Amino acid sequence: MSRTLAEKVWEAHVVRHGSGAEPDLLYIDLHLLHEVTSPQAFDGLRLAGRALRRPDLTIATEDHNVPTIGIDLPIADPVSRTQVDTLRRNCAEFGVRLHPMGDVEQGIVHVVGPQLGLTQPGMTVVCGDSHTSTHGAFGALAFGIGTSEVEHVMATQTLPLRPFKTMAITIDGTLRPGVTAKDVILAVIAKIGTGGGQGYVLEYRGTALAGLSMEARMTICNMSIEAGARAGMIAPDETTFEYVKGRPHAPTGADWDAAVEHWKTLRTDDDAVFDAEVFVDADELTPFVTWGTNPGQGLPLSASVPDPEAIGDDNERVAAEKALAYMGLEPGTPLRDIRVDTVFLGSCTNGRIEDLRAAADVLRGQRVASGVRMLVVPGSMRVRAQAESEGLHEVFLAAGAEWRQAGCSMCLGMNPDQLAPGERSASTSNRNFEGRQGKGGRTHLVSPLVAAATAVRGTLSSPEDLISAHA
Amino acid sequence: MDAFTTHTGVGVPLRRSNVDTDQIIPAVYLKRVTRSGFEDGLFAAWRNDEQFVLNQEPFRAGSVLVAGPDFGTGSSREHAVWALMDYGFRVVLSSRFADIFRGNSGKQGLLAAQLSQSDVELLWKLLENEPGTEVAVDLAAKTVRAKEFTAPFEIDDYTRWRLLEGLDDIALTLRHADEIGEFESRRKSWLPTTDPVPAS
Numbered sequence: 001m002s003r004t005l006a007e008k009v010w011e012a013h014v015v016r017h018g019s020g021a022e023p024d025l026l027y028i029d030l031h032l033l034h035e036v037t038s039p040q041a042f043d044g045l046r047l048a049g050r051a052l053r054r055p056d057l058t059i060a061t062e063d064h065n066v067p068t069i070g071i072d073l074p075i076a077d078p079v080s081r082t083q084v085d086t087l088r089r090n091c092a093e094f095g096v097r098l099h100p101m102g103d104v105e106q107g108i109v110h111v112v113g114p115q116l117g118l119t120q121p122g123m124t125v126v127c128g129d130s131h132t133s134t135h136g137a138f139g140a141l142a143f144g145i146g147t148s149e150v151e152h153v154m155a156t157q158t159l160p161l162r163p164f165k166t167m168a169i170t171i172d173g174t175l176r177p178g179v180t181a182k183d184v185i186l187a188v189i190a191k192i193g194t195g196g197g198q199g200y201v202l203e204y205r206g207t208a209l210a211g212l213s214m215e216a217r218m219t220i221c222n223m224s225i226e227a228g229a230r231a232g233m234i235a236p237d238e239t240t241f242e243y244v245k246g247r248p249h250a251p252t253g254a255d256w257d258a259a260v261e262h263w264k265t266l267r268t269d270d271d272a273v274f275d276a277e278v279f280v281d282a283d284e285l286t287p288f289v290t291w292g293t294n295p296g297q298g299l300p301l302s303a304s305v306p307d308p309e310a311i312g313d314d315n316e317r318v319a320a321e322k323a324l325a326y327m328g329l330e331p332g333t334p335l336r337d338i339r340v341d342t343v344f345l346g347s348c349t350n351g352r353i354e355d356l357r358a359a360a361d362v363l364r365g366q367r368v369a370s371g372v373r374m375l376v377v378p379g380s381m382r383v384r385a386q387a388e389s390e391g392l393h394e395v396f397l398a399a400g401a402e403w404r405q406a407g408c409s410m411c412l413g414m415n416p417d418q419l420a421p422g423e424r425s426a427s428t429s430n431r432n433f434e435g436r437q438g439k440g441g442r443t444h445l446v447s448p449l450v451a452a453a454t455a456v457r458g459t460l461s462s463p464e465d466l467i468s469a470h471a
Numbered sequence: 472m473d474a475f476t477t478h479t480g481v482g483v484p485l486r487r488s489n490v491d492t493d494q495i496i497p498a499v500y501l502k503r504v505t506r507s508g509f510e511d512g513l514f515a516a517w518r519n520d521e522q523f524v525l526n527q528e529p530f531r532a533g534s535v536l537v538a539g540p541d542f543g544t545g546s547s548r549e550h551a552v553w554a555l556m557d558y559g560f561r562v563v564l565s566s567r568f569a570d571i572f573r574g575n576s577g578k579q580g581l582l583a584a585q586l587s588q589s590d591v592e593l594l595w596k597l598l599e600n601e602p603g604t605e606v607a608v609d610l611a612a613k614t615v616r617a618k619e620f621t622a623p624f625e626i627d628d629y630t631r632w633r634l635l636e637g638l639d640d641i642a643l644t645l646r647h648a649d650e651i652g653e654f655e656s657r658r659k660s661w662l663p664t665t666d667p668v669p670a671s
Contacts, residue, residue, distance in 0.1 A: 021627065036548075043504075145571070
């Protein structure tokens with residue numbers, strides 16, 4: 001029978017099929033841990049006297065709570081420190097490999113897995129973090145889970161799950177210069193809505209995907225959850241194999257050949273049928289930014305703040321009114337006129353080397369506008385080292401941006417990097433929820449290129465605006 | 472987990488769609504390593520507003536939350552479920568739940584029951600017109616009642632059975648430990664482990 005990519009990976013991991021309403025039991029190949037969603041799960045194991053079944057398929061890193069400056073000092077916030085210390089104790093007790101703050105392999109969990117070569121095509125990957133969908137860029141079935149499920153995977157290396165439905169997101173055409181993977185996914189979310197993907201695994205396909213790097217593919221899959229989908233996937237190809245090859249945990253020798261042979265079968269059969277299909281024309285896409293308080297409230301940068309009165313659906317109109325009140329925006333204001341206080345470049349969405357290179361290209365020879373602060377936070381210590389070897393940090397520092405250590409940083413209000421109440425940001429992260437970047441903070445989601453151009457001009461901008469300003 | 476059969480308590484109308492888990496409990500409250508005491512973080516930003524529904528008597532003592540569509544979107548934090556339960560909620564009614572939130576609820580014994588949006592609207596009006604109205608939820612019959620209002624709700628059969636029986640997922644899975652071991656013996660040899668690789 002013809003099957004989709006997601007169905008193939010699912011089938012290959014079924015330990016036992018459920019009967020009737022009972023779910024399938026799915027084997028998990030890789031379990032990623034961090035300090036926030038694991039302490040209660042470890043506690044649960046201890047209370048029940050259960051062992052961690054496969055420490056050799058488990059790895060932990062510290063990312064959500066860690067400061068991105070002064071990392072040689074103890075964490076100042078005692079509650080954050082306790083959480084990080086708890087992870088260290090738990091990993092030592094249960095024999096889990098941990099990359100702590102300051103370690104050369106430390107970083108955001110979704111940057112660390114791929115970069116170590118632990119994320120490979122066809123695997124099942126879970127983590128107590130909704131952005132686990134990132135790993136789907138390799139053709140893995142990867143999704144976020146709650147703490148009870150974290151404990152379940154620790155104890156059994158499996159999860160009881162009912163199959164997801166499948167949705168094809170076909171993106172055909174060629175992206176214009178200056179249009180990035182971030183613009184693609186923001187446009188997709190605006191199109192299908194924050195609930196549009198609920199119950200589905202999304203498979204991104206089409207001619208536009210072939211030309212995208214692994215970093216770009218990870219950006220797209222990362223935000224699948226913002227459309228409500230548990231997972232997003234992209235069939236592996238030569239770009240994928242090339243990325244994995246030679247990484248510390250990649251197969252070698254005859255194993256490599258066997259793996260690649262298997263990976264090449266990981267594609268949706270030509271006559272397979274998806275439960276839903278969405279089409280996006282890559283040629284039409286332009287830089288995209290959000291104006292509201294959920295990631296579906298986005299528009300092309302050339303547009304203006306929408307008028308809630310013009311929205312037909314009652315719930316959406318009320319949501320738009322509340323969003324504009326929170327964001328402090330007036331209907332009809334051109335998005336390009338919106339002035340920001342802070343620019344954040346980083347996160348599991350856009351904290352990889354390619355993102356830093358793209359932003360540095362815009363910032364070279366430019367200055368961050370006065371009154372604007374820009375934080376550049378690499379997604380991992382490896383990304384940081386790579387950027388420094390290419391001299392990117394000098395570009396950021398010369399432009400007046402701050403060059404930080406690795407972590408989740410200003411993507412979420414859990415560490416010292418936060419917006420002040422009322423402060424407005426252009427952020428390459430994934431969520432513009434109320435208070436996400438700090439209580440009262442106002443977030444516009446943007447690509448790394450838009451972030452860099454916005455930092456220079458002080459208002460939401462694309463790199464094109466810098467060129468026309470010079471002409 | 473305690474078994475869930477029926478629950479009756481004060482209904483709370485939350486007229487908002489897309490209530491993401493960052494709103495249910497902001498990240499700053501996620502730093503605890505314990506499993507209890509999350510009630511202070513519930514809707515923390517909104518509770519600063521005197522007009523917010525949970526700051527009004529008699530909704531303060533509510534235990535059945537009636538919310539707009541797409542409840543529980545965003546972050547996977549199970550703390551959202553803990554915060555609702557620690558505050559005293561036992562049931563959330565909405566026309567659409569985010570997948571992870573619904574899953575987390577089922578693991579903890581919080582009933583996430585799906586109601587049609589038109590029934591949610593009726594219930595909102597009833598609860599706003601007569602604050603303090605009790606809502607009765609019957610999981611076996613899959614019905615919601617409040618005064619003269621009655622409506623069916625949806626929940627998947629497996630979660631319903633587990634809630635009714637109060638069963639622990641891990642214990643259920645460990646009954647199949649042999650099959651897990653057998654599956655492991657068939658896994659491809661080249662799949663990675665996290666054991667440190669010596670630098671070459």
